[in-house]
Structures are given as structure tokens and as C-alpha cells.
Amino acid sequence: MLLKKLKTSKLLISLAVLSILFTVSTSVLASTEAAAGSVEAASAHAWWFWPLILFVLSFVLGVFAVLAGVGGGVLYVPIVSGFLPFHLDFVRGAGLIVALAGALAAGPGLLRKGMADLRLAIPMALIASACAIIGAMIGLALPTNIIQTLLGATILGIVVIMIKAKKSEFPDVPKSDSLSQALRITGVYHEPTINKDVAWKVHRTPMALGLFVVIGIMAGMFGLGAGWANVPVLNLLMGAPIKISVATSKFLLSITDTSAAWIYLNNGAVLPLMVAPSVVGIMLGSFIGVKVLAVTKPAIIRIMVIVVLGIAGLKALFKGLGIG
């Protein structure tokens, strides 16, 4: 009886929290979109108005990112650039710092637990970070409408990946490839769900390194975190267990985004008035998200996030193509 009451109250709390978050986020988006119609409208507000909106929106994105199991950066760039008056250049700069801060915060815990694997991350990070520099330079050099169109197409691609991509808890790797053998990319971790130590190895390393060229360029070009691409490559292609893949991907972002962030910072595309509220907002949101995660159903949130991301992707695409 007591257990039933507890479950009901947990459900009610989670529904209340989600309703508040959804109402806040939709009203923020609706009001900001109306106000973001012109430069004149933007400059009509007190200086703190847009940073405050950015803080609230980043907080909501932080909560939803945790619940949906995605990185904050991938939500931040399309939603902020789609619905707020900031130019895409500054949104990408802030998006990279947001993704970088999140990855740096998660990194120590994941490394200490042995979930993020340094030997797996280092070769991939070298390729991705070098290519992120190229991506960032291309991104800052191309006309905004082209970047906006490509961003829209990429976001829609991410939506498809989020819907279709499968995960493999313990992929079957019959034989590790010669490169991963030479680099000794292998390990053992404790899996509490089956109370066993799981030994893992990887294969198809050269192909994965090739894909990290593309991932790095896209991360730098669009200012997105690249967890949506890292995880499938590490898990489905290379055959690392899903937990190792997710943790190593998060750690990898701290290196990939560092190189791209420097290009944006050195080219003037990082505005402190956007970065500080965004980083603090998304981090506080992630903290609350972890608490809410315990009392809610992530599947419903994931569907909501996919829908919002789809709308933001279409909006970016139409904006880039000059439609609507």
C-alpha cells in the first residue's frame, strides 16, 4: 500500500516537473521567436533580457538532454540559433564551449571508473581534433545560409540516427584488427547488471579512424558535440561495449571540442555574455535532469526531444534555403 502510494506520488512529481519544464520551454520559444523577428526588436530589451532567456532555455535543454540521453551541444545549436536572435557564428562558438564544459565535467568520473578508455580515445581524438580545426575554419568561412542549410540537413540526419540507431550491449568481436592489437586497445570493466567482469576488444579500427575525419569536420563546422556519431562508431562499428562507447565518446568530446573551440575563440566568435549563462544553465539543468531521471520515463522525453530537434532542423533548413 505504502509502496503504491510512493509510486503514485513519484509519478505525480515527475509529471508536474515535466509539465513545468515543457510550459517554460514552449513559452520561452514562443516569446523569443516573436521578439527575435528583427534587430530592432532585439535591441529594444534591457541588456540582461536575452542572456536571461538563454540561461532559462539552456537550463531546460540541460534537463531534457540528460533525460533523452543526448549531449547538450546537439540540442543547443539548432534550438538557440533557430529561435533566438543570436547569429549562428556566436551560437556555434557558445555551443562548442557548452559541449566542452559538459565533457570536461563528466571526464574525471568516467576515467576514474575505467569506463572512458584512454587507449581507445587517444587515436580517435587525434584524428577528430585535427579535423575539427578544418571544420571550424570551413564553418567560419562559408556563407551563413550555406552553413544554416547544412546544419538543418545534419540535424535531420541526427534525428534519423536517433530514431533508427540500435545499441549493442556487448558486441561480438571475433578477432581484433592488427592496428588495435598494435595499439593494445583492449580492456576489462565490471558490469554490475550481470555482476561480471567483461573483457572487450575492438575491430575495424582503420575504418573508424576514417569516419572520425568526417565526425571531426562536422563537430567543428556546426559547433555540435559529436556524441550522436561517436557512440555508433565506437559501439556498432568497432564493437566496444555500449557503456565503454558512451563514456569514451563523452571524454573524446573534451578533446575534439577543445581544438574547434580555440578556432572560434581566436576568431572572435565567442561572446562571454552568451557563454556564461549557457554553460551555467545547461550544467544546472543536467544536475536537475539526473534527479528527474530517477522518477520519470525517459522514452517519452526522448520522443519529445526528437520532435523538437526535428522542428529545429527543418527551421534551420528552411532558413538556410530562404523559405518561409
Added chain:
Amino acid sequence: MALQATEEQVLYANILNKGMLIGLLGLVITFIIYSTGILKPIIPLEEVQNYWVMPVNDYLHMSGIKTGWAWLGHLGKGDMLNLLPIAFLSLLTIVCYLAILPGFIRKKDTAYVLLAVAEVLVLVLAASGILKSGGH
């Protein structure tokens, strides 16, 4: 094969953890200094919203802000001071790589020595300010 995190992983994690906390705290403190006007910014707070709607090259042209590490020469200005913790956070990975490098050298792990050195060079190149974007 090791069940626990390797020596390098723990060292990397410890540096990252301390650096992250310092960087985040610095970001909040310098933002308070900037937003409360304790140190006057180069671009007045009320005018920033006129700049963030334009492409970065127009912003640089109209504001007169210099690219690269020029901000370091204006740390007495609130907005430029706020870039300091952002740069600090972006430097952390280089520090972590330099810290784990001796471990790889000691173990004669040549492949990872080369990979770590290459990564440091890539990140130093990115941070150097040499690489300029062509602009929109």
C-alpha cells in the same frame, strides 16, 4: 588487461577535475565582475545585443575587437576578463596530455608517446591564433 583505471587515466582525471572546478568557478566570478560593471567592458553591455545578430566578421569590423590572443592585453575590461576562464578550460586538455606523456615514455609505449605529442601539437596549433578563418 586491467580491471581498474590505468595510472595515466587517474592522473588525467585528477588534473581535469581540479582544472574544471577552477575554470567553472572562474567563469562565474568573472561573469559577475563583467555583468555588474565592476570592470567596464570594451563593448558596453547595452550594446552587445546590436552585435550578436551579425556575422562574426561584421562584429569584429564594427567593434574594433582584435582576433587571436589580443584580448589578453585587455584583462582590465570586464568582457575580455570573462574570456580568461574560457581559455583556461580550453587549455586543460593540453595540460592533461603533457602530464601523462612521461608515463608513456617511462613504459616505452612509443606509439602513444607519438600520438600524445601529435595531439599536443594539434591543440597548440589551434590555440596559437595562427589559423585565421577567411570570413563569410
